[in-house]
Amino acid sequence: MSLFDPRPKDRLEDFFDRERELDEFRRSISSSPLTLVLGLRRYGKTSLILTGLNEFKVRYVYLDCKALPTGMISIGDFMQLFVEALNTFTRRYSGLRSRILRLLDSIEGISVSGFTVTINLRRFKPQNLFELLGRLNDMGEEVVLIIDEAQELRRLARYRADYILAYIYDNLRNIRLVVSGSQVGLLYRLLRIGDPEAPLYGRAYSEVRLGKLSIEKSREFLELGYQQHGIKPSRETIEYIISLVDGVIGWLAYIGFKTIQKKRVDNKVVDEVVREAYKLVLQELKHFLQLRPLAKERYQAILKIVALLGNATWTNIYNYIQAQLGKVPKPTFNSLLKNLVDAGFIEKKEDKYTITDPILRKALLEAPIR
Ligand SMILES: Nc1ncnc2c1ncn2[C@@H]1O[C@H](COP(=O)(O)OP(=O)(O)O)[C@@H](O)[C@H]1O
Numbered sequence: 001m002s003l004f005d006p007r008p009k010d011r012l013e014d015f016f017d018r019e020r021e022l023d024e025f026r027r028s029i030s031s032s033p034l035t036l037v038l039g040l041r042r043y044g045k046t047s048l049i050l051t052g053l054n055e056f057k058v059r060y061v062y063l064d065c066k067a068l069p070t071g072m073i074s075i076g077d078f079m080q081l082f083v084e085a086l087n088t089f090t091r092r093y094s095g096l097r098s099r100i101l102r103l104l105d106s107i108e109g110i111s112v113s114g115f116t117v118t119i120n121l122r123r124f125k126p127q128n129l130f131e132l133l134g135r136l137n138d139m140g141e142e143v144v145l146i147i148d149e150a151q152e153l154r155r156l157a158r159y160r161a162d163y164i165l166a167y168i169y170d171n172l173r174n175i176r177l178v179v180s181g182s183q184v185g186l187l188y189r190l191l192r193i194g195d196p197e198a199p200l201y202g203r204a205y206s207e208v209r210l211g212k213l214s215i216e217k218s219r220e221f222l223e224l225g226y227q228q229h230g231i232k233p234s235r236e237t238i239e240y241i242i243s244l245v246d247g248v249i250g251w252l253a254y255i256g257f258k259t260i261q262k263k264r265v266d267n268k269v270v271d272e273v274v275r276e277a278y279k280l281v282l283q284e285l286k287h288f289l290q291l292r293p294l295a296k297e298r299y300q301a302i303l304k305i306v307a308l309l310g311n312a313t314w315t316n317i318y319n320y321i322q323a324q325l326g327k328v329p330k331p332t333f334n335s336l337l338k339n340l341v342d343a344g345f346i347e348k349k350e351d352k353y354t355i356t357d358p359i360l361r362k363a364l365l366e367a368p369i370r
């Protein structure tokens, strides 16, 4: 067992703290058809969901929307993901296997051979998705459908994910929804729960929010993690790591894991490992920018100045952008800024903007974006 294991945790013995959140999550899934699990990247959402559901012995189908292709996606891409999730599901709950496979086999475009479900996208029509969800419901057992990083479904061409969710919410009593998102503002925009025109309008739901670890908890996490590998780093290095990652549990785990691999734990190795992380965060940023090619330069300039200043006012940023790239109308500028906030790259606190992820900030300062 290792706290530093880079995969999402799914068992309580590998799961650090978060007792209050786990408790909230338990209450929420037992009382509400829709639970949102929110928090920035690497705050431990997937770990909380999987550990929680395993611990409460609740069956789940797990859709990881991060695994969808980049750019716009089709309903076929989504179905492919769904079918893979069903295969994992039937493997995990072998007691239900024959029942669920029999139910799925009768759907047009879906076939079952042995224990494996496959989909023929040429014969599968989008409306069959509702049939498939219906069969899952007909199994007669409660099941949680996890849609992890659901904001990615905003890229679904021609179909609206909020309709699918509302359909499940309203009609399928055996399916409870757990929807997570790192890009919280984008997720809200997708769900539009407060919009009277939207399909999910007015539906009751509950939220579990994950935050940063305190300095004390961060220290405990690191010391315990290293201890599991029989290592006791210097006090100085522990404090150094804590100062770099600002309570993001996933970064603590990442640095722990990488330094263990390198078999040396000192400030220099930590710097090396952090530089390796730049690739990851810049890739995530690139993924966001790819969808917005026309505004790419402007986004990059905003991020650059916010990273440089650490704390930037609206005017600081606006003036910089215009100096760099010429005139930008205020409404355009405001919507770019809002998109970056909604995507979780920057946040606004007391009228100042900052980069939310300390590692992304360092990467923006030290490594060029390509
Ligand atoms: N409560 C926890 N205990 C131990 N490790 C955790 C915990 N939460 C997250 N991690 C670790 O941090 C990293 C990011 O966690 P993950 O659940 O994937 O975050 P998210 O889904 O929010 O991006 C993973 O390496 C995971 O193992």
Ligand SMILES: [Mg+2]
Residues within 6 Å of the ligand: 008, 045, 046, 047, 148
């Ligand atoms: Mg996750």
